[in-house]
Structures are given as structure tokens and as C-alpha cells.
Amino acid sequence: MEKPTLPSGTRDFGPAVMAKRQFILNTIRTVFQAFGFQPLETPAMENLSTLTGKYGEEGDQLLFKILNSGDFLKDVDGQKLEARNSKQLSFAISEKGLRYDLTVPFARYVVMNRHEISFPFKRYQIQPVWRGDRPAKARYREFYQCDADVVGTNSLICEAEIILMIKDVFKGLGIFDYSIKINHRGILSGIAESIGAERNENPLFVAIDKLDKIGEGKVREELRLKNFSEESLNSLFDILKTQGSTSNKLDALDTVFEKSESGKKGLSDLRQVLSLLKSYDANDDHVEFDIALARGLSYYTGCIFEVKINNVGIGSVSGGGRYDNLTQAFGAKENISGVGFSFGVDRIYDAMEELNLFPRDTQVSSRVLVCHFDEDSMRYGLSILTKLRAAGIGSEIYPDVSKIKKQLDFANKKGIPFTIVIGSDEIKSGQLALKDMERGEQEKLSLEQIIQKLK
Amino acid sequence: MEKPTLPSGTRDFGPAVMAKRQFILNTIRTVFQAFGFQPLETPAMENLSTLTGKYGEEGDQLLFKILNSGDFLKDVDGQKLEARNSKQLSFAISEKGLRYDLTVPFARYVVMNRHEISFPFKRYQIQPVWRGDRPAKARYREFYQCDADVVGTNSLICEAEIILMIKDVFKGLGIFDYSIKINHRGILSGIAESIGAERNENPLFVAIDKLDKIGEGKVREELRLKNFSEESLNSLFDILKTQGSTSNKLDALDTVFEKSESGKKGLSDLRQVLSLLKSYDANDDHVEFDIALARGLSYYTGCIFEVKINNVGIGSVSGGGRYDNLTQAFGAKENISGVGFSFGVDRIYDAMEELNLFPRDTQVSSRVLVCHFDEDSMRYGLSILTKLRAAGIGSEIYPDVSKIKKQLDFANKKGIPFTIVIGSDEIKSGQLALKDMERGEQEKLSLEQIIQKLK
Numbered sequence: 001m002e003k004p005t006l007p008s009g010t011r012d013f014g015p016a017v018m019a020k021r022q023f024i025l026n027t028i029r030t031v032f033q034a035f036g037f038q039p040l041e042t043p044a045m046e047n048l049s050t051l052t053g054k055y056g057e058e059g060d061q062l063l064f065k066i067l068n069s070g071d072f073l074k075d076v077d078g079q080k081l082e083a084r085n086s087k088q089l090s091f092a093i094s095e096k097g098l099r100y101d102l103t104v105p106f107a108r109y110v111v112m113n114r115h116e117i118s119f120p121f122k123r124y125q126i127q128p129v130w131r132g133d134r135p136a137k138a139r140y141r142e143f144y145q146c147d148a149d150v151v152g153t154n155s156l157i158c159e160a161e162i163i164l165m166i167k168d169v170f171k172g173l174g175i176f177d178y179s180i181k182i183n184h185r186g187i188l189s190g191i192a193e194s195i196g197a198e199r200n201e202n203p204l205f206v207a208i209d210k211l212d213k214i215g216e217g218k219v220r221e222e223l224r225l226k227n228f229s230e231e232s233l234n235s236l237f238d239i240l241k242t243q244g245s246t247s248n249k250l251d252a253l254d255t256v257f258e259k260s261e262s263g264k265k266g267l268s269d270l271r272q273v274l275s276l277l278k279s280y281d282a283n284d285d286h287v288e289f290d291i292a293l294a295r296g297l298s299y300y301t302g303c304i305f306e307v308k309i310n311n312v313g314i315g316s317v318s319g320g321g322r323y324d325n326l327t328q329a330f331g332a333k334e335n336i337s338g339v340g341f342s343f344g345v346d347r348i349y350d351a352m353e354e355l356n357l358f359p360r361d362t363q364v365s366s367r368v369l370v371c372h373f374d375e376d377s378m379r380y381g382l383s384i385l386t387k388l389r390a391a392g393i394g395s396e397i398y399p400d401v402s403k404i405k406k407q408l409d410f411a412n413k414k415g416i417p418f419t420i421v422i423g424s425d426e427i428k429s430g431q432l433a434l435k436d437m438e439r440g441e442q443e444k445l446s447l448e449q450i451i452q453k454l455k
Numbered sequence: 456m457e458k459p460t461l462p463s464g465t466r467d468f469g470p471a472v473m474a475k476r477q478f479i480l481n482t483i484r485t486v487f488q489a490f491g492f493q494p495l496e497t498p499a500m501e502n503l504s505t506l507t508g509k510y511g512e513e514g515d516q517l518l519f520k521i522l523n524s525g526d527f528l529k530d531v532d533g534q535k536l537e538a539r540n541s542k543q544l545s546f547a548i549s550e551k552g553l554r555y556d557l558t559v560p561f562a563r564y565v566v567m568n569r570h571e572i573s574f575p576f577k578r579y580q581i582q583p584v585w586r587g588d589r590p591a592k593a594r595y596r597e598f599y600q601c602d603a604d605v606v607g608t609n610s611l612i613c614e615a616e617i618i619l620m621i622k623d624v625f626k627g628l629g630i631f632d633y634s635i636k637i638n639h640r641g642i643l644s645g646i647a648e649s650i651g652a653e654r655n656e657n658p659l660f661v662a663i664d665k666l667d668k669i670g671e672g673k674v675r676e677e678l679r680l681k682n683f684s685e686e687s688l689n690s691l692f693d694i695l696k697t698q699g700s701t702s703n704k705l706d707a708l709d710t711v712f713e714k715s716e717s718g719k720k721g722l723s724d725l726r727q728v729l730s731l732l733k734s735y736d737a738n739d740d741h742v743e744f745d746i747a748l749a750r751g752l753s754y755y756t757g758c759i760f761e762v763k764i765n766n767v768g769i770g771s772v773s774g775g776g777r778y779d780n781l782t783q784a785f786g787a788k789e790n791i792s793g794v795g796f797s798f799g800v801d802r803i804y805d806a807m808e809e810l811n812l813f814p815r816d817t818q819v820s821s822r823v824l825v826c827h828f829d830e831d832s833m834r835y836g837l838s839i840l841t842k843l844r845a846a847g848i849g850s851e852i853y854p855d856v857s858k859i860k861k862q863l864d865f866a867n868k869k870g871i872p873f874t875i876v877i878g879s880d881e882i883k884s885g886q887l888a889l890k891d892m893e894r895g896e897q898e899k900l901s902l903e904q905i906i907q908k909l910k
Contacts, residue, residue, distance in 0.1 A: 004563045004785050007500050007551050012564050015493035015578070022494065034844055036821040036851030038869075039473040043465035043597050044499060044553075044583065045519075050459050064500075067520040067549055069587040073541045081536050086528045094522055096462050098499075108459045109467050116469075118868040120854055123470070128499065132524040142498050155854035157837070279837040330459050366491040382612070382734040389489055396491030399575055399610035413573040414493075 009133070009141030016415075019362045021144075024345055024352070025126060027172040028146050031165050032124040037148050040123045042105035044130075045096045052097075054104045054329060062132045064141075065094040098130040102147040102342070103326075110151060111330040119152025119336075138314070138350055149340030151326060156269060158339045159303045159322065160276035163287060166307055166318060169343065170286075174357050177310040180286050183293035184270055185300050185321070187253065190263020191239055191291070194256050195232040204228075208240065209294035239291065246274065246289040253291075269303060299323045305341055309351045317347045363415040367454055368395035370420050371407040377422040384420065384432070384447060391451045411437055418454065464588070464596030471870075474818045476599075479800055479807070480581060482627040483601050486620050487579040492603050495578040497560035499585075500551045507552075509559045509784060517587040519596075520549040553585040557602040557797070558781075565606060566785040574607025574791075593769070593805055604795030606781060611724060613794045614758045614777065615731035618742060621762055621773060624798065625741075629812050632765040635741050638748035639725055640755050640776070642708065645718020646694055646746070649711050650687040659683075663695065664749035694746065701729065701744040708746075724758060754778045760796055764806045772802045818870040822909055823850035825875050826862040832877040839875065839887070839902060846906045866892055873909065 006012065013021060029039075045066060052060055072093045073081075080092055099105055102125045110117065126146045133139055148165065150158045166180055188208075192201045203226040207219050220233050228236075242252045250267055257263025270289065277284055295304050302322030309317055320341025327336045352358055368388055370381040381397050388395040396416075398407040404421060411419050419435045426432050434450050435442040445453070461467065468476060484494075500521060507515055527548045528536075535547055554560055557580045565572065581601045588594055603620065605613045621635055643663075647656045658681040662674050675688050683691075697707045705722055712718025725744065732739055750759050757777030764772055775796025782791045807813055823843055825836040836852050843850040851871075853862040859876060866874050874890045881887050889905050890897040900908070 004505050004566055005502060006498060006567075007502055010498035010500055012498070012568075013494075013496040014564075014568065015495065018494040018496060021496075034821070034847075034849040036824075036849065036869075036871075038470035038820060039468075039477065040470065041468040041473060043461060043467070044585070045462050045465055045597065047460060047462055062524075064524070065522040066553075067522055067545055069519070070516075071541045073539045073544065076539075081539070084528045084531075084536070086526045089528065090522055098521075109469075111459055112461075113467075113469065118865055122851070130499070142500065150854070153854045157833075157852065157854040160837075276834075276837065279834045280841045281838050282841065365493060366489070369491075378612075379731075379734045382615075382731065383736050386735045386737065392489075394489040394491065396577070397612065399605070399608045399612040410573055414491075416491075 007141070009135030009139075011140065011142070015365075016363060020352070020358050021345065021349060023358065023362045024173065024348055025144075025146070028169055028343055028345075029124070029126065031168045031172065032146075032148050034168070035122075035148075035161055035165055037122040037124040037150075040106065040109060040125045041127060042099065042102075042109060042125070044099055044128075046099055046105060046108070048091070048095055048097045050108050050330075051100060051104060055100055059100060063100055064098040064130050064132055065090055066096040066098070067094055068096075099127070100131060101129050102127060102145050103149075103340070104329075106147070106149060107326045108330060110336060111327045111332045114327075114332065114334075114336070117152075120150050120155075120158075121152055122148070122150045124148040138347070140346060144345040146343040146345055147340060148342075149338050151336050151338030151340075154337060156272045156303075157276060159269075159273045160280065162305060162320065162339065162341050163273070163277065164280060164282055166305075166341075167282070167286065173348070173352065174359070175309060175348075175352070175355075178286060179288045179308050179310065181288050181290040181293045181306045181308065182270065182273070183290050183304050184266035185302055185304060186262040186264075186266025186269065187257075187291065188266075188294055190253070190257045190260040190266055191236065193260045193262065194239070195235045197228065197232060200226065200228070204236075205294040208236075208292045211240065211292045242291060246270075246284065246287065249289050249291065273303065295319060295321065299325070301325075301337075302339065309348075309355075312351045312354050314347050314351050314354070316344075317351060318343045361417075365415050366394040366396045367416065368393060368418045368420060369407065369411040369414075369416045370395065370397040370422065371404055371411075372398070372401070372421070373404065373423045374401055377424065377427060380427050381420075381422050384422070387447055388451065388454075391455060393451065393454050408435075408437070420450065462596070464590030464594075466595065466597070470820075471818060475807070475813050476800065476804060478813065479628065479803055480599075480601070483624055483798055483800075484579070484581065486623045486627065487601075487603050489623070490577070490603075490616055490620055492577045492579040495561065495564065495580045496582060497554065497557075497564060497580070499554055499583075501554055501560060501563070503546070503550055503552045505563050505785075506555060506559060510555055514555060518555055519553040519585050519587055520545055521551040521553070522549055523551075554582070555586060556584050557582060557600050558604075558795070559784075561602070561604060562781045563785060565791060566782045566787045569782075569787065569789075569791070572607075575605050575610075575613075576607055577603070577605045579603040593802065595801060599800040601798040601800055602795055603797075604793050606791050606793030609792060611727045611758075612731060614724075614728045615735065617760060617775065617794065617796050618728070618732065619735060619737060621760075621796075622737070622741065628803070628807065629814070630764060630803075630807070630810075633741060634743045634763050634765065636743050636745040636748045636761045636763065637725065637728070638745050638759050639721035640757055640759060641717040641719075641721025641724065642712075642746065643721075643749055645708070645712045645715040645721055646691065648715045648717065649694070650683075650690040652683065652687060655681065655683070659691075660749040663691075663747045666695065666747045697746060701725075701739065701742065704744050704746065728758065750774060750776065754780070756780075756792075757794065764803075764810075767806045767809045769802050769806045769809070771799075772806060773798045816872075820870050821849040821851045822871065823848060823873045823875060824862065824866040824869075824871045825850065825852040825877065826859055826866075827853070827856070827876070828859065828878045829856055832879065832882060835882050836875075836877050839877070842902060843906065843909075846910060848906065848909050863890075863892070875905065 076092045128144050192198050207222045242249045300321035301324040304321035306316045307318035322339040324337045325335050372378040372381050421433045431444045531547045583599050647653050652659050662677045697704045755776035756779040759776035761771045762773035777794040779792045780790050827833040827836050876888045886899045
């Protein structure tokens with residue numbers, strides 16, 4: 001029998017990792033709920049007709065497809081089989097695929113339930129997604145997304161609250177050195193207009209989105225290949241190099257966008273978001289207006305966000321923006337607009353590990369292990385357990401009669417912070433030996449005192 | 456564009472359903488953790504070599520298989536294609552499948568990590584599983600399992616704690632009319648021996664497991680077809696009809712099992728579990744020794760459990776038992792024994808709906824909606840929001856300037872219990888109108904008073 005293995009790109013999460021992941025997910029969930037977002041879960045499997053064509057050609061190729069149940073070849077055309085065209089055959093033998101993100105299932109849900117939903121609808125969704133990417137460091141085939149979206153309103157209050165939620169989440173996680181980069185699709189369009197590239201928006205946005213990573217020289221090179229003139233490139237970099245505080249930059253762009261409606265809309269939206277933050281009595285710490293922030297996804301139509309944790313070798317850990325046509329792809333007549341963003345749990349996890357930011361007590365374990373010398377003291381220990389648990393103190397007993405050292409080692413390995421050792425003396429006196437496993441200190445206390453201490 | 460649909464047998468869980476599901480899952484998780492169980496998550500996808508052959512032939516057919524990525528036909532033998540044998544071809548074009556239960560992935564995890572795990576290992580796992588069953592009422596293709604297992608000890612303390620956990624979970628859920636049926640594989644073997652059917656255990660167990668559903672006549676009929684003599688059937692039903700309390704029944708079986716080691720072991724284990732419950736100062740309410748409880752799975756070797764909620768048309772909602780060879784199928788040299796059980800969340804959900812047992816306030820929503828008459832009062836509302844949230848009171852604002860009636864309707868539909876309506880008077884006086892949406896009562900209070908009241 002071969003040794004079992006995991007499919008490449010997938011992971012088990014054992015107790016220690018799970019405890020840290022739960023810390024992250026609970027922090028995010030608590031913030032989402034405090035802001036009035038409600039939970040949604042959709043199935044892991046979606047019809048391929050729902051998924052296909054939503055993520056571009058590359059995305060389609062990364063979809064995991066599920067083989068139809070039963071005799072899936074029965075009705076397949078013989079010619080199709082002989083042609084040996086995997087792509088064509090796949091649609092004949094597979095109707096379902098695994099969720100690739102949480103946005104498309106959300107859009108499908110909204111279209112299917114639009115008559116029951118009361119808008120504006122604030123939903124959050126925390127579930128794994130699957131992509132057939134080539135596995136690599138920090139690139140997995142199964143990973144969690146945590147999305148929050150508001151649909152059915154154009155209010156910029158939603159954008160302001162996204163910033164507030166990001167701040168609350170990072171505060172809850174104990175991450176203090178990070179930037180919330182913000183830009184606006186209108187500003188990007190304004191730039192395109194002002195350099196005479198309004199018909200070449202896509203290559204322009206794709207290129208400047210990489211400025212961070214590849215630098216000015218390579219961005220210029222890339223755009224030259226797309227027939228951008230030297231003059232337009234110079235104007236472009238004049239704009240991108242606008243320096244100063246967020247309000248300085250916004251003011252500088254007023255002149256640039258004198259003739260661009262999109263640009264003006266972008267500036268006014270961003271100013272409104274910043275002004276709303278003030279009404280919340282919140283400051284704009286961490287918020288950074290980044291003129292070059294484009295984010296690949298072309299469906300954003302308003303504000304766009306991206307969050308980076310500083311001083312770690314990890315890209316953005318959160319991103320999102322406003323879109324105008326969530327449900328268009330599903331043929332909904334009304335266009336439902338909204339704004340949303342997503343936390344990348346795996347990246348946040350990696351960053352927190354790298355920065356050593358996890359609290360020491362994330363481990364999910366009981367607080368007390370009851371240890372014993374023999375059958376009698378084990379029996380006595382069971383009644384102690386009942387009282388500890390009734391007082392809300394998670395606790396367990398070593399289930400076999402065994403050497404005390406082995407029992408204490410077990411507590412240490414499992415990260416259980418306290419032990420109570422029970423022998424015949426303890427049964428007689430009712431005074432129990434409570435040991436603090438980390439400090440190595442031990443004291444004799446009654447059970448009531450122990451409960452008071454640990455509560 | 457066609458209307459989007461869900462794959463058959465799968466479901467979306469919208470906010471109202473999610474809130475109730477979270478109530479069930481949180482209750483179970485809290486109890487698991489209080490008893491020292493630690494979380495584990497495994498990937499949705501497992502290698503087919505891990506899954507196949509573990510669930511019997513029928514189970515194998517119900518596995519969802521995932522098409523290999525890329526040009527999956529490239530290396531497929533031409534003859535295999537022409538043979539049009541779906542089953543054979545499936546193994547050539549698919550290496551991975553979706554998790555079918557949580558036990559096999561757990562066994563794989565234990566084998567792969569046995570040198571790092573400190574035994575006894577108590578893990579819980581709450582994740583969806585997928586089965587290609589024909590969808591029907593209360594039978595889904597994607598559903599959650601909640602498993603807890605202890606491996607690496609034979610201590611019957613684990614069995615006693617399973618009973619305690621079941622009781623705590625049901626208490627937490629507010630379910631009081633239910634039975635924890637308990638039996639022992641040794642007792643079943645003892646019965647087989649005492650009626651001379653030790654070589655026919657399987658058909659015997661399969662048949663008596665159905666006694667509940669199909670009655671004595673049909674069980675007799677089924678066993679006659681398997682060549683059980685009339686005499687053995689009469690002995691069988693004499694035993695199965697043993698009446699009285701659990702201890703009466705155990706005592707009655709002492710005589711029947713005088714010559715059966717398995718039977719004696721079964722009786723002694725069950726007595727030990729009941730005696731351990733006493734040491735916990737716990738009673739055996741709800742616990743019911745059911746001689747005919749067999750549970751289909753042949754891998755159980757000790758105590759077996761099954762939980763039924765009374766007065767609902769739903770089968771068992773939880774079950775489990777002790778097994779001796781969790782890791783054998785993966786070629787582990789040491790046999791790792793353990794005991795585990797599983798809660799069926801979907802069935803518990805259906806039962807609680809049927810019995811109307813969900814608390815009224817499960818809905819996940821904010822506690823307050825801030826309503827407003829115009830741009831100014833909306834702005835003022837944002838600072839109110841900040842203070843409410845800082846006090847830990849989940850709250851939100853209606854994000855558009857809109858009619859008050861529409862805003863109040865929105866609070867009602869979303870199940871938000873309180874609203875604060877802000878107008879110019881309120882801004883001037885600082886006295887805010889807090890409305891209890893359910894009672895329809897309204898009072899003028901300062902923000903501090905509101906926070907005190909809602910905290």
C-alpha cells in the first residue's frame with residue numbers, strides 16, 4: 001500500500017494552524033457583522049454555464065470541472081471522442097465546476113433571489129475557492145476568500161465603511177503597519193483622456209498597475225510596444241509622479257482633469273469618501289491615494305481599493321472596488337450596482353507568521369488537564385471535570401491510567417496551560433494541586449478557588 | 456441568456472438560514488472545544504487513491520470525480536476511449552475526487568502526521584461533504600458533517616464523554632425530547648453466537664438494524680431467505696424483546712451470554728460506561744440501551760451510538776462508535792483505534808424547524824439602524840454609528856437619503872430590532888428617538904442612555 005498523499009496545491013490545517021486561522025476568520029466575521037453584513041454560503045459546485053466566460057479565457061482553463069455522475073460517456077458523440085479534443089469533450093462529460101471565486105456565485109444568488117432580497121443588501125461570504133493554477137509558494141489550489149459586498153446603492157458611505165472595516169480588522173489582528181491604497185476608475189479614465197489614450201485604456205491600466213513591481217522603464221517599454229507616443233508617456237509619468245498628501249494630489253489633479261468628466265467624478269468621489277470619514281470621527285491614517293493603482297479587473301467603475309501590509313514580502317492582502325453591473329452577465333434586466341472587497345486569509349496568515357503577530361494564546365485547547373495516579377483518582381477527577389465545565393472552563397482528563405510525567409508532557413504538547421494532579425491526599429483533603437504549566441508554579445487550592453482563578 | 460440555476464441537490468444558504476445554521480454549528484463547536492477537541496480541516500479534494508475502496512462499491516459510484524486539468528486526453532490509450540467504458544475511462548482522466556465523508560480524510564491525516572501527533576488525539580472537523588446520491592427530500596449532494604473522534608486510547612471515558620457531549624449539545628440547542636441509543640458490537644456478536652449464527656453476522660446485523668422501520672415480520676422474512684432456521688429466529692426475537700430498564704436488560708443478557716466472550720465484553724463495557732457517567736455526577740437520562748441497534752457500518756468494534764429526536768419524521772441525527780483499525784486501509788503498521796461520532800447538521804436543522812425550536816433572535820444582523828431625514832442628519836448619524844460600534848453594538852445606517860417609512864421597512868425586513876431616527880431637532884437637543892421595532896414603542900434618550908440600554 002502506497003503512502004497516502006495530498007493533491008498538490010492543497011493543505012491540511014492541523015489544530016495549531018486552525019487556531020490561528022480561526023483567529024483571523026473570527027476577527028473578520030465579527031467586524032463584518034458589526035457593520036451589518038449578513039452571512040451567505042453558496043455550494044462548492046456551480047453549473048459550468050454559471051462559471052464559464054466570467055473569468056476570461058485563462059480563468060476558464062483554471063476551473064476545476066466535475067465529471068458527470070454515472071455513465072457519462074453514454075450520450076457522447078463518437079466523433080467527439082475520436083477527435084481527442086480535451087476542451088470540447090470536457091463540456092460533453094462535465095456539467096459542473098468548483099467555485100472559482102465568491103463574486104460570481106454571489107451575482108447568481110442575487111439574480112435568483114432578487115425579488116426576496118431587501119436592498120441595499122449587505123452580504124459577507126467566507127468560503128474556500130478552487131483554481132487549477134500551477135502550485136507554487138503561497139499559491140494554492142484551494143484557498144479561502146472573505147468577501148463583503150453591498151449591492152443596490154450608490155452611496156459612498158459604503159466606500160467609507162470599507163475603509164473603516166479594514167481598519168477595524170487590522171486593529172483586531174494586531175497589524176498596525178499597513179497601507180490602504182485607494183484610487184478611482186474615473187481618475188484612470190481621466191488620465192487616459194488627458195494623454196489622448198481614451199481608446200487604449202486597457203493596455204494602459206494593465207501596464208501602470210505593474211509600476212510598483214517593474215518600475216517606470218519597463219512600463220514605458222511595454223506601452224511603447226502598444227504604440228503610445230513618447231509625448232503621451234511623458235504626460236503620463238508627469239501625472240503619476242504627483243507628490244504630496246492625498247489632498248495635495250487631489251488638488252493637483254483638478255487642473256489635469258479640467259476637461260475630463262470622468263476625472264472630475266473620480267476626484268469628487270474620493271473627496272466625498274474622505275469627508276465622510278471625518279463625519280465618522282475617523283481619521284484617514286493608513287489611507288493613501290495611489291494614482292497608479294489600477295487592479296487588473298476591468299469591471300470596476302468607481303473607487304478601487306488595495307491593502308498592503310508593509311515590510312513583508314507578500315503582495316496585497318485585500319482589495320476591491322465599486323462595480324456597476326454585477327448581474328448583467330446573468331441577464332438581469334435591472335443593473336444592480338455595488339461595492340465590495342475581499343480579504344485574502346492565506347496571505348494575511350503568511351504575513352502574520354512572518355511578522356510574528358499571532359497572539360500566544362490562539363491555540364484552541366482546554367484550559368485544564370486533570371491528571372491522576374490511579375483508577376480511583378481518575379474517577380474522582382471526573383467529578384472535578386464536570387464542575388470545571390459547568391463553570392465554563394474547557395477541560396479534559398487524561399483518559400488512561402499512566403505515568404504523571406507522560407500526562408504532563410501531553411498537556412505541554414497540546415498547549416494546555418494548567419494541570420490539576422489528583423492523588424489520594426487530594427481526594428481526602430479536597431485541596432488540589434493546580435500547576436501553571438508555563439511558569440512551572442504549583443499551588444494547593446480548593447476546587448472553588450481554582451474555578452475563581454481560571455474564570 | 457438563460458436564467459441561472461443551482462446544480463441539483465445543492466443549496467444556497469441565505470442570511471436567515473445561515474443564522475440558524477451558525478447557531479447549530481457554534482453550539483456544537485463550543486461543546487467540542489470545552490471537552491478538549493481540537494479543530495482539523497482537510498482539503499475538499501482528495502486523491503482518488505485515498506477515497507476509492509473505502510465506502511464499498513456503492514460509495515465509489517457516488518464519489519464526485521474531478522477532471523484532470525489541461526489536456527486530460529493526451530496520454531489516454533485510444534482503445535480505452537473507443538471502449539466507451541465510463542468507469543474505466545474515469546480513472547484515466549481523473550485523479551482527484553471530492554471528500555465523501557470526514558473519517559477517511561481524518562485517517563489519512565493521522566497516517567501522514569502520526570509522528571507529530573501527541574496521542575490520545577482528540578480532533579473535531581466541521582466541513583461539507585459531497586455525494587452523488589439521487590437528490591430527494593432531505594437528501595442533498597452537498598451537506599455538512601460535524602465529527603469528533605478520539606484516537607489512540609481504549610479508555611471508555613471517551614464513550615462516556617460522547618454521551619455527555621451529545622447531552623450538552625442538545626441542551627444548548629434547546630432540544631429536550633430525544634434518545635441516545637447505545638449498543639455494543641460485542642452484544643451483537645454475542646447474540647449471533649447464542650443463536651448459532653456466528654458465521655452469518657453481516658446479514659443478521661443488517662436485518663435487525665431495520666427492525667425499527669420494517670417490523671418483526673419482515674425481518675424474519677429477510678433472515679429466512681438467508682437460511683436462518685425458525686428456531687434461531689425465535690431465540691433471536693426472545694433476546695431482542697428483552698424488556699425493562701437498561702440495567703434490567705443488561706442483567707437479563709448475563710444469562711444469555713454465559714458462554715460468549717464477545718457478549719460478556721459488550722455487557723461489561725456498557726456497564727462501565729454507565730458507571731463512569733455516575734462518576735461525572737451525570738445521570739443516564741435519554742440513554743437507552745437498544746439491543747437491536749446495529750448501524751450499517753461493519754467497522755465498529757465496541758460501543759455504538761445513535762441519536763434520535765423524538766416526535767419528528769427524521770431518522771437519526773447523530774451516530775458513531777468505536778473502531779479498531781482506522782488507519783489500516785492506509786497501510787499503517789500500528790493499528791490506531793478510536794471512537795468517534797458525527798452530528799448531521801442538516802437533519803438537526805430540519806428537526807428544529809419542524810419543532811419550531813430555533814430561538815427568535817438567531818438572525819445575524821445589526822442591533823440598530825440609524826435613520827435620517829436628509830444629508831445633514833445622515834452625516835450626524837455617522838458619528839452616532841461610530842460611538843455605537845465602539846460600545847460593541849453592531850449597527851448600520853441607511854446609506855441613501857430616503858423616506859423614513861422605507862428605512863423603517865428595511866429594518867423590519869432585515870430583522871434589525873432597534874432604530875434611531877435623526878432629524879434637525881435631534882441634532883439640536885442630542886435627545887435621540889430610539890424605537891423598539893417589535894413593540895412599536897419609542898422613547899427619547901441621550902446616546903449614552905441608548906448605549907446603556909442596548910449593551
